[in-house]
Amino acid sequence: MAFEPVLLKYINIENSEKMDFYLSHNGYEGAKKALSMDPKAVTEEVKASGLRGRGGAGFPTGLKWSFIPADKKPVYLSCNADESEPGTFKDRYILERDPHELLEGIIICCWAIQSNQAYIYIRGEFTLGAKIVNRAIKEAREKGYIGKNIFGKGFDLDVFVMRGAGAYICGEETAQLTSIEGSRGNPKLKPPFPAVVGLFGKPTIINNVETLANLPHIMNKGADWHKSFGTEKSPGFKIFSVSGHVKKPGNYEVPLGTPLREIIYEYAGGVLNDKKIKAVIPGGSSTPLITPDQLDITMDYESLQAAGSMLGSGAITVLDEDVCMVDAIWNLMRFYHHESCGQCTPCREGTGWLEKLVRRIKMGEGRKEDLDNILEICANMQGKTICVLSDAAAMPMKSYLNTFKHEFEAMIRD
Amino acid sequence: MSDTTNTMVSLRINGKEYKVESGTTLIQACHNNGIDVPHYCYHKDLSVAGNCRMCLVKVEKIPKPAIACATIVTEGMVVDTQAPEIVKAREGVMEFLLVNHPLDCPVCDQAGECKLQDYSYTYGRSVGRFKEEKVVKHTKDFGSHVKYWGTRCIVCTRCVRFTDEISGTQELAVFNRGDHSEIDIFPGMEIENPLSMNVVDVCPVGALVSSDFLYQARVWFMEQKNSICLECSVGCNTRIDSLDNEIKRIVPRDNQDVNKSFMCDYGRLNFNYVHHASRIESPMAEGKHISWKEGIDLFKKKIQDSINKNKGKSLAFLVSAWNDNETLYLVQRLTKDFLNESDVFFFMKEREKDQIFPKFRISGDRNPNVQGIKTIFGTDYFDKRPVKALLERINQGLDTLVFLGGLPNGKVPKELMDDLDKVRDTIVMDYSHSEITKKASLILPSLTYMEKSGSYINDQKRLQRILPAIDPIGGGKADSIVLQELMNALKGEGSVLSASGVFDQMRSLNAFKEVNYRAITDNGIPIE
Numbered sequence: 001m002a003f004e005p006v007l008l009k010y011i012n013i014e015n016s017e018k019m020d021f022y023l024s025h026n027g028y029e030g031a032k033k034a035l036s037m038d039p040k041a042v043t044e045e046v047k048a049s050g051l052r053g054r055g056g057a058g059f060p061t062g063l064k065w066s067f068i069p070a071d072k073k074p075v076y077l078s079c080n081a082d083e084s085e086p087g088t089f090k091d092r093y094i095l096e097r098d099p100h101e102l103l104e105g106i107i108i109c110c111w112a113i114q115s116n117q118a119y120i121y122i123r124g125e126f127t128l129g130a131k132i133v134n135r136a137i138k139e140a141r142e143k144g145y146i147g148k149n150i151f152g153k154g155f156d157l158d159v160f161v162m163r164g165a166g167a168y169i170c171g172e173e174t175a176q177l178t179s180i181e182g183s184r185g186n187p188k189l190k191p192p193f194p195a196v197v198g199l200f201g202k203p204t205i206i207n208n209v210e211t212l213a214n215l216p217h218i219m220n221k222g223a224d225w226h227k228s229f230g231t232e233k234s235p236g237f238k239i240f241s242v243s244g245h246v247k248k249p250g251n252y253e254v255p256l257g258t259p260l261r262e263i264i265y266e267y268a269g270g271v272l273n274d275k276k277i278k279a280v281i282p283g284g285s286s287t288p289l290i291t292p293d294q295l296d297i298t299m300d301y302e303s304l305q306a307a308g309s310m311l312g313s314g315a316i317t318v319l320d321e322d323v324c325m326v327d328a329i330w331n332l333m334r335f336y337h338h339e340s341c342g343q344c345t346p347c348r349e350g351t352g353w354l355e356k357l358v359r360r361i362k363m364g365e366g367r368k369e370d371l372d373n374i375l376e377i378c379a380n381m382q383g384k385t386i387c388v389l390s391d392a393a394a395m396p397m398k399s400y401l402n403t404f405k406h407e408f409e410a411m412i413r414d
Numbered sequence: 415m416s417d418t419t420n421t422m423v424s425l426r427i428n429g430k431e432y433k434v435e436s437g438t439t440l441i442q443a444c445h446n447n448g449i450d451v452p453h454y455c456y457h458k459d460l461s462v463a464g465n466c467r468m469c470l471v472k473v474e475k476i477p478k479p480a481i482a483c484a485t486i487v488t489e490g491m492v493v494d495t496q497a498p499e500i501v502k503a504r505e506g507v508m509e510f511l512l513v514n515h516p517l518d519c520p521v522c523d524q525a526g527e528c529k530l531q532d533y534s535y536t537y538g539r540s541v542g543r544f545k546e547e548k549v550v551k552h553t554k555d556f557g558s559h560v561k562y563w564g565t566r567c568i569v570c571t572r573c574v575r576f577t578d579e580i581s582g583t584q585e586l587a588v589f590n591r592g593d594h595s596e597i598d599i600f601p602g603m604e605i606e607n608p609l610s611m612n613v614v615d616v617c618p619v620g621a622l623v624s625s626d627f628l629y630q631a632r633v634w635f636m637e638q639k640n641s642i643c644l645e646c647s648v649g650c651n652t653r654i655d656s657l658d659n660e661i662k663r664i665v666p667r668d669n670q671d672v673n674k675s676f677m678c679d680y681g682r683l684n685f686n687y688v689h690h691a692s693r694i695e696s697p698m699a700e701g702k703h704i705s706w707k708e709g710i711d712l713f714k715k716k717i718q719d720s721i722n723k724n725k726g727k728s729l730a731f732l733v734s735a736w737n738d739n740e741t742l743y744l745v746q747r748l749t750k751d752f753l754n755e756s757d758v759f760f761f762m763k764e765r766e767k768d769q770i771f772p773k774f775r776i777s778g779d780r781n782p783n784v785q786g787i788k789t790i791f792g793t794d795y796f797d798k799r800p801v802k803a804l805l806e807r808i809n810q811g812l813d814t815l816v817f818l819g820g821l822p823n824g825k826v827p828k829e830l831m832d833d834l835d836k837v838r839d840t841i842v843m844d845y846s847h848s849e850i851t852k853k854a855s856l857i858l859p860s861l862t863y864m865e866k867s868g869s870y871i872n873d874q875k876r877l878q879r880i881l882p883a884i885d886p887i888g889g890g891k892a893d894s895i896v897l898q899e900l901m902n903a904l905k906g907e908g909s910v911l912s913a914s915g916v917f918d919q920m921r922s923l924n925a926f927k928e929v930n931y932r933a934i935t936d937n938g939i940p941i942e
Binding site: 167184189337338339340341342343344345346348349350351352353356357360367369373379380381383384385386 | 462463464465466467468470478479481484503506507509510511513514543544545546547549568569587588590591592593594595
């Protein structure tokens with residue numbers, strides 16, 4: 001527990017969201033430094049840092065930026081603040097407690113991709129966060145960090161807050177763009193990818209809040225400093241939102257590669273009422289379960305992938321020994337059923353079907369063949385849709401059923 | 415699509431090499447080469463939505479099944495449309511599509527031409543596994559011609575895209591989410607545009623149905639005949655569906671050079687005159703029914719009398735722009751051979767405003783064959799002989815007028831009616847009783863375009879064919895037949911040719927020199 005938080009360093013200090021406070025500890029120095037560099041050099045620095053997207057997919061950030069075609073203008077940035085993966089609440093902390101860290105990251109990114117227009121897409125439920133970010137934008141505009149000729153460097157940048165209306169799907173890159181464009185937030189077909197044809201048909205980068213918040217620190221302290229944390233393939237540090245049956249739920253920032261056991265038992269204080277763990281959701285509700293025998297797994301992209309799960313958004317939910325797994329998955333299936341946009345047939349019909357099936361089992365009306373049918377429905381849903389919401393619903397369903405089949409079977413009366 | 419480049423790309427589909435234009439999608443490449451790829455949301459005249467997931471195919475080097483509608487062909491692409499995992503994926507999609515579907519085929523208007531039925535045959539399960547409660551959605555009138563059955567809807571958004579892209583009227587959208595998604599009209603709107611019923615055609619299932627056709631016939635009992643629409647100068651390609659010799663509906667037929675897959679509601683719905691009580695049952699003279707032989711003899715006598723009395727100077731023809739090329743040509747021949755060539759006048763429906771939609775046009779010229787008249791008689795000739803010129807002629811003294819109508823609902827030029835009493839003798843060739851038949855001394859009943867063969871030329875100079883869709887109602891004969899019988903009677907010999915036979919003679923005209931009637935086919939051919 002020797003790691004000193006970087007992203008969340010100041011969040012518990014009063015007025016941490018104010019410009020004066022931010023400037024009092026070298027705020028906006030990273031942005032100034034970036035703007036004195038060649039944009040390509042900034043991208044190279046971020047590439048060298050090995051920073052990977054913190055929204056869930058873990059795509060290398062610098063590489064994503066380099067997909068922007070050189071000859072197509074304008075370029076847009078959409079900061080994804082639609083944090084809605086169940087269990088995830090890390091971005092919210094940054095929005096509410098350190099918005100200037102995010103704005104500085106946005107400035108650095110926009111300079112690197114030469115975008116004069118950034119949107120911060122904040123989920124509808126984050127009323128306070130949106131208010132604070134808007135206030136921070138106003139402060140930054142007054143300082144000349146946002147607007148025309150920022151930092152006197154001849155570069156214009158405008159930042160707007162866009163509010164979501166509560167749809168989970170708008171956290172998906174292309175759905176977010178559709179929503180910003182003013183349409184119903186439906187995901188779009190890929191290719192073309194947003195970096196080439198994105199917002200309003202123009203090249204667009206979508207980066208998560210936490211990803212962007214990393215940038216000022218990388219600019220200030222360098223790629224090598226960033227790489228000194230974490231593992232070779234997962235450099236840096238990450239905020240884990242720990243919830244469920246733990247004594248101290250909350251956001252914990254640790255270097256990537258920290259063992260799951262350490263995060264649960266040392267940072268989060270262990271399991272509530274000192275019960276046993278039945279399972280852990282390691283990276284948000286759509287990631288497959290980690291079982292108690294796997295608690296020594298290190299929390300980095302490659303280890304979780306090797307274990308058949310995903311680091312995802314870093315939302316760790318601990319389920320203790322008393323949890324009914326049928327009940328737990330029913331809750332998730334209800335969520336995905338509710339949030340499917342309804343475009344693609346497998347997701348539109350599959351999510352509803354799964355919810356109804358699981359509910360029936362939960363109510364004691366299950367039939368033997370239901371379990372095989374669930375697995376086949378999941379197979380028919382996976383990898384066949386425009387976006388991955390369908391997979392996000394099928395993955396936990398399969399994981400819960402395969403890992404805790406006896407609990408499902410116990411609820412089926414013949 | 416091919417404006418940037420029209421280079422060819424070679425790819426391998428199901429083990430066979432094909433060369434297709436670069437930039438085409440995989441589904442186009444397959445369909446153009448006769449390879450079936452099942453689909454719901456894809457429609458060749460609408461943008462790609464990629465939501466039904468039925469057109470999944472296996473493409474080498476793409477890890478997941480790809481949708482053929484949104485995959486652009488690339489050089490060396492290797493595609494399998496029938497791989498076992500693809501068939502399985504489609505079976506999965508088929509099952510999902512029917513999960514919340516009411517399976518009410520026995521009472522569904524779409525039955526028999528439903529894509530759900532068609533693909534169920536190939537990819538469906540014999541036993542349903544869905545044992546839960548189905549989602550129920552609304553049933554609603556979207557407008558006076560379009561009804562929506564939400565439970566049958568598969569949310570493919572073809573109808574939404576039609577109103578966005580083709581009509582530009584934007585009445586429809588998807589409302590609600592997930593399996594509660596349904597199509598609806600925006601609050602306070604109705605789908606009442608002149609192209610509204612195309613949403614019924616583009617709907618691949620029974621969700622959008624025509625209020626006019628609803629419960630009129632089971633589609634598999636109907637006779638389907640290709641035709642063209644005559645309601646304006648565009649000449650949309652159509653298919654006429656009839657049951658027991660009664661027309662039940664007219665639907666658009668694909669012709670990429672004319673109407674794509676669409677037509678207007680006016681053309682689609684205006685067929686009741688074919689079965690109307692005002693249809694003329696048999697030739698009539700002075701209010702009495704006579705036989706066709708008597709009719710032709712009388713026609714001949716009246717013409718001969720008029721010629722003898724006035725040396726051809728006192729007989730005129732008034733021909734509508736609704737007549738087919740063959741009839742027009744025979745009128746020309748008749749006047750050339752037996753009468754004074756200058757005695758043909760033309761009338762048309764009044765010009766209306768063009769109605770232009772983002773991707774569709776309804777012409778303000780509500781006549782199907784102005785171009786045919788211009789081609790056969792010449793533009794100059796046509797321009798100099800409007801009804802006004804005929805009226806002058808009448809006022810100078812006209813003995814006999816032969817009227818060849820053909821407009822729906824017995825429409826005749828109003829201005830003519832005031833002066834018609836000045837003409838001694840009026841002979842009418844038309845299919846319905848009208849103001850003018852009341853004043854006719856001889857009526858020779860003709861046929862509507864749905865009962866005869868012939869050709870028309872649209873305003874883009876496209877020569878198109880009509881074929882009989884139903885047997886003649888009543889005792890009418892095609893004008894081109896009657897005119898030949900008359901000419902034979904005048905000559906005392908000759909045979910009566912079919913439309914194609916007359917067309918062969920018409921090839922003496924420059925415009926038709928290179929045209930073979932049989933080569934016109936169902937999609938027409940451009941002339942000149």
